[in-house]
Amino acid sequence: MRFLTVCSVIAIATTPAWSQDAFNWRKHEGQTINLLLNNLSWTPALRPKLHEFTEKTGIKIRVEAFSEEQYRARLSTLMQAKSSDVDVFMTLPSREAPLFQQSGWYADLGPLLKSATNPEYDYNDFSKALRESGVVDGKVTSIPINVEGPLFYWRRDVFEKCKVAKPDFLEDLPDAAAKIKACDSNIYPWAGRGLRGTVGYSLGAFIYNMGGDFKTPEGKATLCLPGTIKGLQLYGDLLRNFGPPGATNHTFTQVMDLLGQGRVAMTNESSNEFPVLMKRPERVQDIGVAVLPKSRETGISKPVVINWSLSVSGFSAKQEAAWYFLQWATAKDTQAFLADAGIAPSRASVFASEKFSKWAAENRPRGEWVKALQEIAQTGSSAYQTPTLSRTPEAREILSNVVQQIVLGQADAKTAACAVTEQVQALQ
Amino acid sequence: MPKEGQAQVALSVRWMVLPAVILTLAMVVFPLGYAIYLSFGGGSASGLGVSLYARLFSDPVFWSSLKITLGLFVAALALQLVLGTALALLLNRYDVVRGLVRTAILSPFMIPPVVVGMIAIVVLDPGLGAANWVLQSIGLPPLLWLASPEWSLLVVALIDTWQWTPFVALIVLGGLQSLPGRVYEAAEIDGAIGLKRFWYVTLPLLGPTLLTVAVLRSVDLLRFFDIIYITTQGGPGNATTTLNIYAYKLGFEFMDVGYASSLMIALAIIVFGSVLFFTVLRKKVTW
Numbered sequence: 001m002r003f004l005t006v007c008s009v010i011a012i013a014t015t016p017a018w019s020q021d022a023f024n025w026r027k028h029e030g031q032t033i034n035l036l037l038n039n040l041s042w043t044p045a046l047r048p049k050l051h052e053f054t055e056k057t058g059i060k061i062r063v064e065a066f067s068e069e070q071y072r073a074r075l076s077t078l079m080q081a082k083s084s085d086v087d088v089f090m091t092l093p094s095r096e097a098p099l100f101q102q103s104g105w106y107a108d109l110g111p112l113l114k115s116a117t118n119p120e121y122d123y124n125d126f127s128k129a130l131r132e133s134g135v136v137d138g139k140v141t142s143i144p145i146n147v148e149g150p151l152f153y154w155r156r157d158v159f160e161k162c163k164v165a166k167p168d169f170l171e172d173l174p175d176a177a178a179k180i181k182a183c184d185s186n187i188y189p190w191a192g193r194g195l196r197g198t199v200g201y202s203l204g205a206f207i208y209n210m211g212g213d214f215k216t217p218e219g220k221a222t223l224c225l226p227g228t229i230k231g232l233q234l235y236g237d238l239l240r241n242f243g244p245p246g247a248t249n250h251t252f253t254q255v256m257d258l259l260g261q262g263r264v265a266m267t268n269e270s271s272n273e274f275p276v277l278m279k280r281p282e283r284v285q286d287i288g289v290a291v292l293p294k295s296r297e298t299g300i301s302k303p304v305v306i307n308w309s310l311s312v313s314g315f316s317a318k319q320e321a322a323w324y325f326l327q328w329a330t331a332k333d334t335q336a337f338l339a340d341a342g343i344a345p346s347r348a349s350v351f352a353s354e355k356f357s358k359w360a361a362e363n364r365p366r367g368e369w370v371k372a373l374q375e376i377a378q379t380g381s382s383a384y385q386t387p388t389l390s391r392t393p394e395a396r397e398i399l400s401n402v403v404q405q406i407v408l409g410q411a412d413a414k415t416a417a418c419a420v421t422e423q424v425q426a427l428q
Numbered sequence: 429m430p431k432e433g434q435a436q437v438a439l440s441v442r443w444m445v446l447p448a449v450i451l452t453l454a455m456v457v458f459p460l461g462y463a464i465y466l467s468f469g470g471g472s473a474s475g476l477g478v479s480l481y482a483r484l485f486s487d488p489v490f491w492s493s494l495k496i497t498l499g500l501f502v503a504a505l506a507l508q509l510v511l512g513t514a515l516a517l518l519l520n521r522y523d524v525v526r527g528l529v530r531t532a533i534l535s536p537f538m539i540p541p542v543v544v545g546m547i548a549i550v551v552l553d554p555g556l557g558a559a560n561w562v563l564q565s566i567g568l569p570p571l572l573w574l575a576s577p578e579w580s581l582l583v584v585a586l587i588d589t590w591q592w593t594p595f596v597a598l599i600v601l602g603g604l605q606s607l608p609g610r611v612y613e614a615a616e617i618d619g620a621i622g623l624k625r626f627w628y629v630t631l632p633l634l635g636p637t638l639l640t641v642a643v644l645r646s647v648d649l650l651r652f653f654d655i656i657y658i659t660t661q662g663g664p665g666n667a668t669t670t671l672n673i674y675a676y677k678l679g680f681e682f683m684d685v686g687y688a689s690s691l692m693i694a695l696a697i698i699v700f701g702s703v704l705f706f707t708v709l710r711k712k713v714t715w
Binding site: 072073076077080099103188195196197244245246247248249258263391393394397400401404405408410 | 575
């Protein structure tokens, strides 16, 4: 009897973890799935853990990861050919969900959530807003992998040296920038996105904080509203008067490089880039992180918040095996692992966990970053970055062209913004 | 050979070329045919028709892209032919420019265009780049380079010229070295030396070579994409949006594949037209 008990204990102790779950993780053992990923900080952070998925499920994975533009080109090429070569891909719902759904690129995850999901998965652990970002026409098209948004990064040491207070209001930014420009000619007071197609993300809060919108009260798309024009003018003027030369060719890579090198005093850039910035010890000491200030005039703070997500391809022949990958990659323990690498978790339980709080308390910028993310998660929306249309990429292009005209001094905000009303409305 | 044998050979030849025919059909004819089908609205809800071509005529971005494509084509081709010929004359004349030096001079066109684009971004960055540092160190004001709506197209043309002038030089050098020596002897007797000899003897004799280079470069220049995509993505504004860049945006970013196809067919017609023009011209200047 004793022998049997000992054997049972040994057997239980040595049984692989997967087999202890009621859920059969090895149902698709031997299959191979293809992942097409954007090389965001999420992707390299997950790579060291990917082998664990294969060990757990027996499903082999092939990963293709590209920088964002190349990733989009590759994805479009394969999906327009209705290729089954991609099983899992990354998606930015706020940009493309309606368009991709219309084109049949997403598999419907609803039935898989009901019939092929680990009981411990807890889909409701993702906040309602994040879950809804992936719901199009009542169908679940993606699962959020992070939460992110532009944050206000500022150099505390430069502000201190130049005796400038951190701006409490959006309208104070030009004044602070002017003082820094006069005090230290070696640093650009401001930097921001000016490259075509990229501007909406960092511009959105300028427009909404100033009382603007991308649509009229009747729901017609427009940029020709007083608050929108004020926001556009402020954003354009900051880049024009205080930004680095050539800002119309800058996106987050150039902006964060400049900030990392210590050549910029302020910017409103992606929270995703925070871990990269923290690789520079001097920035750990001197960088401040906060939500972009609200407007003095309106008192409004409406930050942009978005999430990247994972989807299963509508053309995949291995949709259930691909769904297993999504479950694993967005599970609580995977997100906890990624949070250690500075990936803001999309799961409420991981965000509120003691482990994540402890990680955030390790240095001042981390604490500020987490606090700012918590605030934008509550008050922000993805709708603040671009006119909400089914043809969002084209709207982004138009918005960028308006900003470029202001930055280059070709037109003021009112002229440039009101000239594109018909163009924007044609996309509705 | 008896008639039966001839027929057998003819049949064998047909079978032997079949793989090449199938490959050509699959790799050239099918994609082109499919693009034409899409360009007429194939696969779309609106059905087949010429509406996408009609849209080209009323699209201001198409016309500005066409203008930019042709502007870039003319500027870069002219620069490359002139500088390439000058470089070839130099390489042909001086023994010093041999071996490693010649290889170094000719190397830019061996560099992948993506790398050339990345080099351009670094060197021409208005804030951090070496180009403005050089300008400022000799007392000149800094330039916006690729960020300038007025100059960016010329800068792109210059980047392409930097890369492809050596290629032009290499072909012209080959042409120069195959010119008949007796013509030069006769010209010298007639008193044609120096610039006169170049203008009245070398240049006319180089005509076919230059037109061959023009055909090769014009195909590339009209389809210009990679360096612009890396450096400006068609901006600032639409200052460097060529037809190819515009079609890429339409097809891959806006997913308007039908319209992008009609634009690409229009571009293909322009490319074929230019090749035809230079080929006809080449036949006329043959000696």
